[in-house]
Amino acid sequence: MFDRLKEDIQAVFHRDPAARNFMDVLTNYPGMHAIWWHRISHPLYQHNWKWLARFVSNVARLLTGIEIHPGATIGRRFFIDHGMGVVIGETAEIGDDCTLYHGVTLGGTSWNKGKRHPTLANGVVVGAGAKVLGPINIGENAKVGSNSVVVKDVPAEATCIGIPGRIVVPKSQxxxxxxxxxxxxxxxxxxxxxxxxxxxxxxxxxxxxxxxxxxxxxxxxxxxxxxxxxxxxxxxxxxxxxxxxxxxxxxxxxxxxxxxxxxxxxxxxxx
Structure with missing residues (x-):
C-alpha cells in the first residue's frame, strides 16, 4: 500500500511543475485524495457493499469536489490535476499513467445497464472541461483537447479536439x-x-x-x-x-x- 502511495506522489512531481515538496503534495492535492478514497470504495463495491461504497464516494466528493463512482476501474499512477468538477462514471476504465484536468466528464450516453462509459488506455491525457461520452475507446497516449466532446473512438497517439471531437494528429500523419x-x-x-x-x-x-x-x-x-x-x-x-x-x-x-x-x-x- 505504501508503495502505491509513493508512486502516486511521484506521479504528481512528474506531471505538475507546481509541486514543491512531499508534504505539499500529500496535503494539498485533492485529485490524489479522491483516488485514495476510491481505493477504499472500489473494493467495497466489488464485494457488494454498494450502499457503503456509494456513501464513501459521496464523502470523497464533498471533500474534494471530484466524483468517482466506486464501480470505475482505475490503473496505476493516475493523476487528476486541480480536479474540481471531474466526474467518472460507473463502468469507466482508466489505464496506467493517465491524466485528467478539472471539469472532465467520463460519462455515459445510455440508460441501459452494462458497459456505457469510456475506456482510456495507458498514457491518455484529457484536457480541462472535455466530455468523453459513451462506451468508446481512447487509445494509448492519445490526447483529448480542452472542452472537446468526444463520442467516437480515438486511435493511439492521436489528438482529438472540437465539438464533436475530430482527429487532428493521427499516428499515420x-x-x-x-x-x-x-x-x-x-x-x-x-x-x-x-x-x-x-x-x-x-x-x-x-x-x-x-x-x-x-x-x-x-x-x-x-x-x-x-x-x-x-x-x-x-x-x-x-x-x-x-x-x-x-x-x-x-x-x-x-x-x-x-x-x-x-x-x-x-x-x-x-x-
Missing amino acids: QKTDEVRKAIAKKYGFDAYAVSSDNPDPVANHIGRILDHMHFMDSKVIELCREVKKMGGDVCDQAIPGLTIDDDEIVKAEQDAARDRTNHHEAFDPQI
Missing part, C-alpha cells in the same frame, strides 16, 4: 510531418509551423504546398530514371535550392525597423 520538415529544409526555410495539427490555415496551406512539391519531385525523379533507361540524357543536375542572400535579410530587417519608426512618429506627437 507523423510520417507526413517528417517529410514536410525534410522537404522544407531542402528548399531553405523552417517548416516548424506546418505540422498537420497547426490551427493556422496559412500554415496548413504551406504544408499542403510542401506535400505537393515533394510529390512532384518524386514523380520527376521517376520520370528521369525511366528516360535514362531508354537512352535519354536528362536530369543531370540536382534541383536547385531556394536560398536568400544575407544582405537581403539585413536590408529587410532595416526596412522593417524604419517602417516601425515612421509609424510611431505619425501617431505620437511627442516624438
